[in-house]
C-alpha cells in the first residue's frame with residue numbers, strides 16, 4: 075500500500091482529549107500540515123476536511139515499555155508456537171509486521187523495546203526497520219557491558235558517562251535500562267534470583283545500590299531524554315516490595331523510571347509463596363510523595379502469553395516455580411535473556427494477587443502524569459489487551475465483576491475490594507499517551523498542540539470502554555490515515571528514535 079498524506083488536513087468538530095493543552099472533552103478542530111499539527115491558519119480554504127463530529131480525538135498511543143524485537147522475541151516465537159495458532163487471536167509474539175499492524179489498528183503510533191543488549195542493538199535495528207507505521211526506539215542494557223560495570227565499580231563518573239554515551243550513540247539507543255542491577259554477574263555465580271541491594275556483586279567492589287545510583291547519575295549527566303529505566307532486583311519474588319522501596323529511596327532526588335512495578339510489589343517472605351500478598355501500600359505512599367519518580371505498571375491479565383526478560387535469574391526462578399521448559403540465552407557473557415510460556419489463571423492464588431496488585435498501583439497512584447499503562451508486553455499480557463485494562467480502570471462495575479471471579483483468598487485480603495476510583499477518559503488519555511510521551515522525553519508526541527507530530531486516534535464514544543478502545547474509527551500517523559475500524563489502510567515507514 076502506498077501511503078498518501080494530503081499535505082493539509084483539518085479534523086472538524088471532534089471531542090478533543092488533550093491533557094497537555096488542558097482540553098478535556100472540548101469540541102475543536104485539529105489542523106494538520108506536512109505531518110505536523112499546526113495552529114488554525116489564516117486561510118483555511120486549502121485544507122481538506124474530515125468530519126469528526128461525534129468522535130473522541132486523542133493523541134496516538136505511546137507504549138514506553140514493550141518487547142517487540144531482539145533475541146528474546148525470536149526465542150519467544152519458538153517456545154510458544156501454539157500461541158501463534160489460536161484462531162481469532164493475535165499470536166503471543168507476533169511477527170514484526172503483524173506487531174506494527176496490530177499496534178496501529180489499536181491506535182498506538184510509538185513503541186519502545188525496553189531491553190536490548192548493546193551487542194544486539196544492530197540486529198534489533200534491522201528488525202525494527204521492518205516494523206511498519208510506528209515510530210520506534212530501544213533502551214540499551216548498557217550496565218551489562220563489562221567495561222561499564224568496571225567503570226561503575228571504580229566510581230569513575232567521567233568514564234561511566236563516556237562509555238554509556240558511546241554505547242547509546244553506537245547502538246542508536248533512546249534510553250538506558252538496567253535489568254536487575256549486577257544480576258548477570260550474580261546469576262553466573264549461581265545465586266542470581268535473590269539478593270538485596272547491598273550484597274556485594276561477585277568480583278566487584280560494588281553493590282546493586284551503588285550501581286543504580288551511579289548509573290542514574292551518568293544518565294542524567296549525559297542528558298538523555300528519558301531517565302534511567304530501572305528494573306530492580308528480585309523480580310517476582312515474595313517479599314520483594316522491600317527491594318523496590320529501597321530502590322526508590324536510593325534514587326530519591328534523581329529522576330528515575332521504575333519499570334513494571336507490579337512484578338516488584340509482593341509481600342511475604344523467605345521465598346514462601348503461601349505468604350504472598352500485596353506490598354503496594356508503603357510503596358505507593360513513597361511514590362506519591364516523590365515527584366522525580368515515574369513508573370509503568372506491567373499489569374498482568376488472565377490468559378496465555380510468553381514471559382521474556384533480560385533478567386535471566388528471574389526467568390530461571392519462574393521456570394523452576396512453574397516447571398515449564400525455558401530458553402536461556404547468554405550474550406558474550408555480559409547479559410542475556412530468559413524466555414518461557416506462561417498462563418495466568420484467575421483461580422491461581424499467585425496470579426490473582428499479581429492481577430490485583432497491578433490494579434492497586436493504578437488506583438492508588440495519585441498523579442496519572444507519572445504513570446504509564448503497560449502490560450510489559452508480552453510478559454503480563456499481549457498489548458492488544460490494553461482496551462480490556464482500560465475498561466478495568468475506567469469502569470468500576472466491570473472491575474468488580476472481574477474481581478468476583480478471582481481466587482477467594484485474594485478477594486478477602488486484597489485492598490482492591492475497597493477501591494472505587496474510576497479513571498476518566500482524560501486520565502485514560504494521560505496514562506496511555508500524554509504521560510508516557512512526557513516520561514520518555516518526546517516533546518512531539520502525546521499531545522495535539524502546534525508542532526506535535528500529527529499522530530491521532532479517533533474513537534467512537536461507548537459505555538463499553540473495552541469495545542471503544544479496541545477498534546478506533548480512524549488512526550493517523552503523521553497525517554496519514556493508517557487504520558480505520560480495525561483495518562490497516564496504509565503502511566508508511568516509521569522513524570527511529572535515537573537520542574544522539
Ligand SMILES: [Zn+2]
Pocket residue numbers: 139140141188189334450453
Ligand atoms: Zn519488560
